[in-house]
Amino acid sequence: MPSPNLAPPDVADLLAPLARKRLAPERPPPAEASPSRAAELPRTATPSAVEALYREHHGLVYRLALRYGKGNVAWAEDITQEVFIDLMKALSALHDHDDLAGWLYRATTNRCMSRLRRERFRSLAPIRWLLGEHQPEPQQPDTLVMARDDLRRAIEAISALPVKEQVAFSMYWLDGKEQEEIGQILGHSKGYVCKLIQRAVERLKKDGWGGFP
């Protein structure tokens, strides 16, 4: 006997709007793990093995780093280098069935988030004075997309968000990650991730941005 449906008929409308957004066609499908790569993982963390992994996977890391670094090439190269150094330290602990691309995605995202948060903290005036630093340097000249005004405005809009919201928003809307997976990567609950994404969308809408289903 089927259990009676006690929920109101419009329960779907009452649920979080992000539940519907998850089904929106505009959002890219989540990246699928490639099981074939699992067997390719070297068992020893030698420099040459990591260099080989770098040649194969640097595109993913570098792209994410460029995104969170607002296209700053030097910033992205620093992140890329740090991620692969981390990989060398962690490679021996990675099992064969681990998805290296997923690990790199997590490591890059967390590296970028940590660095963004550190930079924002250090850009506070009292902290700058305490650390004896001067005014933050202006935007680096070697940016990729800053020449295009429309892209520059979009990147500045998302960069103005709090770091957590910026990363959660990007993972959800640009990378097609599920909220639960985002929560696992960032170390937050699914509910908190949902809240972060909603807040980000509200802020962006308040700034006049649209395009969210």
Add this chain to the structure above:
Amino acid sequence: MTTPAPNDLLARLRAADELYAQAAPDPALAARLGARLRGLAAEPPRASWIPSFRGLGRPLALVMVCAAVLFLSLDDDMPRARTGLVLPKQTEFAADPDAAPASERAPETNPRSFDPPRPPEPRAPDSPPPALSPSWRAPDTSFPFESAPERPSDRALRSPKNQAPSGPRSRLMTPGGTGDADDEGGLVFWSPRQTFPGESRAPVHGATGGVSGPNTSTPKSPDPVDPPPPETSSCATPETWKQCAELDCDENGLVLAEITYLDPCGDGLFRSAEYECMEPDPEPDVCMTDTVGDGVTCQDPALLKDMAFQACQLAGQQMVDFQYTTGDCGWMTRQASYTCCPPIVDPPPPPPPVCQSGSLGDGVTCIDGSILKEKAYAACSELGLNLADLQASGDCPVGQATKVGFTCCGP
């Protein structure tokens, strides 16, 4: 191909991502990474828990400055730490504007220092004299205020709970020397040790002068008493100080009004105390019974009653009882007794309530607002108050309300 809307953020971010995906890192990055990886593999593993202190200079300096300020602000409670900061024989009241000049003061037999005098440590006869601290210098006795002025916070820190009142106060002070007094302030300095039997009493210099105020008296030198001996040569318990102060006040027919223990020296002991005496409270107002009439002459009781009434009035009281016996005087009496009591003052009646609130309407029916307002006016008038506030509520057309809350207030 459709052009995205000008405010389509996701489309622009994806376009930027596509650009990023096409970008390739500098080939030198691979070389740098390889070098670092090889260096990392070559160097021995470093303990990851070792912190890096680079860039922590200013925060550490800030923390150290805060710690130093905290230490200096608390060192008044630490006698040993204070020794190095206070000159020997430093006069505690050097900065006191009421203090008499040195020339008018008694010889400085009482060092009045914060710390008790310690006997000189035994030294070898041929050993050199102890080197003085660079910050130390011998006090110049020709200069009346030879000491650093006391910081305002010092006294507050010494006696945080008992701030000395501004009136003339006496001070009991150690450490066991002869008494000293301030001419103008009526300050008496003596140690509880001086009250031991057989010990000499300190002369009280100027203890009789400088007293003002209706309920304050300068204490004189107290008679010998036998307080419990203090635990050290300079520190005494608060009970000891209080006994001494009470005795001193009692000598002058006064009572101890307030005492403040100063200069804590650990374990609940204090080196000195400052106290204030006051006259005891006047006799409480009680009823008084007396008689009128000489007991011989027969007099009109009404006349005696008038006399009793006047006697009570002169005493600031009112007559509550008048009794007499006629005896052999017929309707007159030889003596009558009366009782006067303090006048009974009725407490003032409580003030009438200033404001009262109420409401009109059933919360459902829409009624014209002017009608409700008139009712509210009438309700306030019945209470002898004025309508002060009117709040209409309810989902009604303009000018109507289902309920009105009103407040009436007195004139």
